Amino acid sequence: MSSTEVFKRLQTSEQGLSEQEVKVRLKTHGYNELPTQTLTWLQVLARQFKNPIFVILIACAVVAGLYSEPKQSVIILSMIALSIILGFYNEYKAEKIVIDLRRNVSIKAVVTRDGKPSEIDSRLLVPGDLVSVYVGDIVPADLRVVECKYLQANEAVLTGESFPIEKTSEGLNLQNPTPHQLMNYQFMGTVVVNGSGKGVVVSTGKNTEFGAISKTLARTHPETEFQKGVRQYGNMLLTLTAALAVGIFGLNAIIGRSLIDALLFALAVAIGLVPELMPAIVTISLSQGARRMAKLRVVVKRLVSIEDFGNMDVLCTDKTGTLTEGRIVLNDCASIHGKEDPLVLTYSLLCNAAVVGEKISGNPMDVAIWQHAIEKGAKEDARNYTKVDEIPFDYQRRMMSVVVRNNGEHTLITKGAPESVLSNCTYVEMESRKEPIDTTLHLSINDKFLNLSHLGYRVIAVAYKDVDTKTAYSAEDESDLTLLGFLTFTDPPKKDVTSALANLNEMGVNTKVLTGDNELVARKICDDLNVPVKRVIGGSELTQMSSTEIKAAVEETTIFARITPEQKLDIIKALKANGHVVGFMGDGVNDAPALYEADVGISVDTAVDVSKDAADIVLLDKDLLVLANGITEGRKIFGNTTKYILMGTSSNFGNMFSAAAASIFLPFLPMLPMQILFMNLLYDVANITLPTDNVDEEYTKWPKRWDISFVRKYTLFFGPFSSLYDFLTFGIMLFIFGTFAAANLSPTSPEFLKFASLFQSGWFVESFWTEVLVMFVIRTRRIPFLTSRPGKWLTVLTLSCIAFGTVLPFTILGDFLGFTALPAEYWILLVLMVATYLLLVDAGKVFFYKICKF
Amino acid sequence: MIMLNLDLFAWWAVTISGGIVFLILVSIYLYTNSRVVRGESNKSTAGTRLGKDFIFVWVLIGLLVFYIISVNIGSSMVFAAGNLIVEVMLIAYLIRNRREKSAETVRPRSQ
Numbered sequence: 011m012s013s014t015e016v017f018k019r020l021q022t023s024e025q026g027l028s029e030q031e032v033k034v035r036l037k038t039h040g041y042n043e044l045p046t047q048t049l050t051w052l053q054v055l056a057r058q059f060k061n062p063i064f065v066i067l068i069a070c071a072v073v074a075g076l077y078s079e080p081k082q083s084v085i086i087l088s089m090i091a092l093s094i095i096l097g098f099y100n101e102y103k104a105e106k107i108v109i110d111l112r113r114n115v116s117i118k119a120v121v122t123r124d125g126k127p128s129e130i131d132s133r134l135l136v137p138g139d140l141v142s143v144y145v146g147d148i149v150p151a152d153l154r155v156v157e158c159k160y161l162q163a164n165e166a167v168l169t170g171e172s173f174p175i176e177k178t179s180e181g182l183n184l185q186n187p188t189p190h191q192l193m194n195y196q197f198m199g200t201v202v203v204n205g206s207g208k209g210v211v212v213s214t215g216k217n218t219e220f221g222a223i224s225k226t227l228a229r230t231h232p233e234t235e236f237q238k239g240v241r242q243y244g245n246m247l248l249t250l251t252a253a254l255a256v257g258i259f260g261l262n263a264i265i266g267r268s269l270i271d272a273l274l275f276a277l278a279v280a281i282g283l284v285p286e287l288m289p290a291i292v293t294i295s296l297s298q299g300a301r302r303m304a305k306l307r308v309v310v311k312r313l314v315s316i317e318d319f320g321n322m323d324v325l326c327t328d329k330t331g332t333l334t335e336g337r338i339v340l341n342d343c344a345s346i347h348g349k350e351d352p353l354v355l356t357y358s359l360l361c362n363a364a365v366v367g368e369k370i371s372g373n374p375m376d377v378a379i380w381q382h383a384i385e386k387g388a389k390e391d392a393r394n395y396t397k398v399d400e401i402p403f404d405y406q407r408r409m410m411s412v413v414v415r416n417n418g419e420h421t422l423i424t425k426g427a428p429e430s431v432l433s434n435c436t437y438v439e440m441e442s443r444k445e446p447i448d449t450t451l452h453l454s455i456n457d458k459f460l461n462l463s464h465l466g467y468r469v470i471a472v473a474y475k476d477v478d479t480k481t482a483y484s485a486e487d488e489s490d491l492t493l494l495g496f497l498t499f500t501d502p503p504k505k506d507v508t509s510a511l512a513n514l515n516e517m518g519v520n521t522k523v524l525t526g527d528n529e530l531v532a533r534k535i536c537d538d539l540n541v542p543v544k545r546v547i548g549g550s551e552l553t554q555m556s557s558t559e560i561k562a563a564v565e566e567t568t569i570f571a572r573i574t575p576e577q578k579l580d581i582i583k584a585l586k587a588n589g590h591v592v593g594f595m596g597d598g599v600n601d602a603p604a605l606y607e608a609d610v611g612i613s614v615d616t617a618v619d620v621s622k623d624a625a626d627i628v629l630l631d632k633d634l635l636v637l638a639n640g641i642t643e644g645r646k647i648f649g650n651t652t653k654y655i656l657m658g659t660s661s662n663f664g665n666m667f668s669a670a671a672a673s674i675f676l677p678f679l680p681m682l683p684m685q686i687l688f689m690n691l692l693y694d695v696a697n698i699t700l701p702t703d704n705v706d707e708e709y710t711k712w713p714k715r716w717d718i719s720f721v722r723k724y725t726l727f728f729g730p731f732s733s734l735y736d737f738l739t740f741g742i743m744l745f746i747f748g749t750f751a752a753a754n755l756s757p758t759s760p761e762f763l764k765f766a767s768l769f770q771s772g773w774f775v776e777s778f779w780t781e782v783l784v785m786f787v788i789r790t791r792r793i794p795f796l797t798s799r800p801g802k803w804l805t806v807l808t809l810s811c812i813a814f815g816t817v818l819p820f821t822i823l824g825d826f827l828g829f830t831a832l833p834a835e836y837w838i839l840l841v842l843m844v845a846t847y848l849l850l851v852d853a854g855k856v857f858f859y860k861i862c863k864f
Numbered sequence: 865m866i867m868l869n870l871d872l873f874a875w876w877a878v879t880i881s882g883g884i885v886f887l888i889l890v891s892i893y894l895y896t897n898s899r900v901v902r903g904e905s906n907k908s909t910a911g912t913r914l915g916k917d918f919i920f921v922w923v924l925i926g927l928l929v930f931y932i933i934s935v936n937i938g939s940s941m942v943f944a945a946g947n948l949i950v951e952v953m954l955i956a957y958l959i960r961n962r963r964e965k966s967a968e969t970v971r972p973r974s975q
Contacts (some may be wrong), residue, residue: 015886028899054889131968220916249953252938273911513949568942599906658962671879672879675875675876675879723894726890726894727878727887727891727894728884730884730886730887730890731887734880734883734884734887735884737876737880737883738880738931738935739874740879741931741935742935742943743882744872744876745873745876745935745936745938746935746938746939746943750872750873753872805927835940838940839940839943839944842885842943842944842947842948842951843947845947845951846927846947846950846954848952849951849954849955849958850924852921852954853923853957853958853961855956856961857891858894861894861895861897862894862898
């Protein structure tokens, strides 16, 4: 089918649709968006049941119901329900937050309607719309290509083919074609990697090829440092839990306890060790952090990246648009002697890929040329020329060309990187004379360009030659050119960047500049921004290096100049292999792989679509000062997550270890399985507000790393403190309150049960108090309450839970759970014991942090 | 209340003493490990700091004596008095340490 037939079939034209027609079609076809790929409430609910702990708990409930006490089964089931409701509520809320935040990052499309090109939100595209695509664009809908120039697309997202596919506007005669064979189509979600083109929208939203298979698409990001840490932590817990559960069951079975009781007790102890609410705590922390960051106009697209954002210790950044204004201004358009030459401006206006509509969009330098021409009133000069053909820019040639007609003469105008243009020039225009370029002149011109670059200018050379009339022109025609002059651009550094980088440096984040620009420009910008440059490595030098040499070089290098997207990737991989948490900030199409590979990919809302898509975090304003705020936020979240883990593993482990040890020598179980589970639940409820806790200022001053050996040492050190106080309580309950007498009684006698219940109540209250109150000591390295105040919600909820746990033995619920009222004397001893425990843990904390740094 | 069941008491005393011994061993392990990692070879300084940093371990041993005696005689009064003494010792130790800590310099920036 020819292009004309395509227009006819879709009832559109080269002028595009009219606005009225668009409204009608929008009603018929709906918005160009895919059905939400986020989870439905049912899926979030179903995900709660995937937790193996719940499977174990359900098994426990069944076993208890069938062979032991049915009320134990009821309690276990209610706890499962509560945990599931808590987990579901928080995860669903977090999902909603991410959806809302993502809406802030829109993908744009250049569409021609009523004959005028304009940039719109790609959601508003309808079948029949005429869309223009350029390098770096994500194709916004399924398009039938009607016009193209060196158009190539990466369709890996659809076909898995990693090499670019060349596109054509010609009709193809294929029987049952696959997307791969449809070279005159561009598919939604694919990326334009070369050239430019126009296409008519054939289908939108869920009717596109991408929409059809989007359900099966799952782009997996590399595992972040935080995810690795959580996985290691999970493995550590699994080993501990399995060892303890098997050991307890074996020992209890050997000493002659009923197998069912031994099994239930072993499982309860194992479950008591597992922080069931950890996923919920992490999700709440992350979603609250994302919400706070949204207020700073920072959109978090991938929640899990927030913690790595905080722990990032190296920030690799692209130069243009991130360190600099990104609003390039044309400084000068001059002949090779440096005299202002209007023809240079006219030619650069003609050899220009900017889209001029209501607003000018496209390559920033092309836009700057247009803006300059409009300001100078020079755009009229270009009206005498008619564009005949265009050879678009690509990264290999680093230049673009157009062929124009003026008074019947055809002229090829080339504009691009000075070294590339100069190498294709044989003449230079010197005061309206053409001089051949010999080696001396070549070196002198090159020096001139270098000097300008050294001053921080971006230089673009303009050359031309008269050409014969042809139907099509190619890159091969870009030879024997005459150098006309050059354009200089400045992209001034952003005003706030110097303080933002100094801030990051203070926070322990080293900045490295990764740029496709030359060394001189990059060095000048670093000087302007007060970034000390230790070493500069060029792309060609990097190519010669082995991976070991790259790993060593990345540590001491500040600027990587003239590097390719692949080399950006190598640098990030090397930094990650060296143990750094690496952030990458970029906004170009060549930044996308690096954004994807980095632990934290940061982009800006004005970036090309493919970069925004690959990024984890998108800054809605190009204000780097918000980076420091985001990092602090990430560190706070990491701090609160770490608190939960450290408390959970240390005090839980101590309690469960005591339960295991006591079960061997006590005539009764130190705590019933349902009591252990209830305590675990109450403890988790007390922790639910932990994400709102204050984090000490010094904690956020430096990047932290997830260190599983630190968690292990912490558990090993603080676990025994908790156990010691448990054993002490056992002694008090046995020998001061006389429950040891049960040893001489029949296990079925009421006295035995009374003694057992008193013992269990005493230990329940003591372990709950110590487990919960130690949070106030562990949450800070300072003096609890006096120099570091906990969050108000944490304090209120924790103390409420303590109050609840204290009165529980006196209530009907306590009776139901098998508790009994405790004597007044016990409470005096408890207060004294808990006071010593907290002081001892605090003293231990001072000692521990002296020898174990984190 | 007088201790009647020697077997159970022996179990308990062994467990609580074992817990303290374990904690002391962990402290020694962590302490020596941190010295090796930081490459501190000055034995006399390390020895002084070792003794100084282990005050809280001596507190633990003191506690053990109080606990075993008070629990053995079944006296909540002795238990409470012992705890109060230990609490005073711990507060003194903490105040001393916090002062030392506040004098520490800010961690230098690694490049």
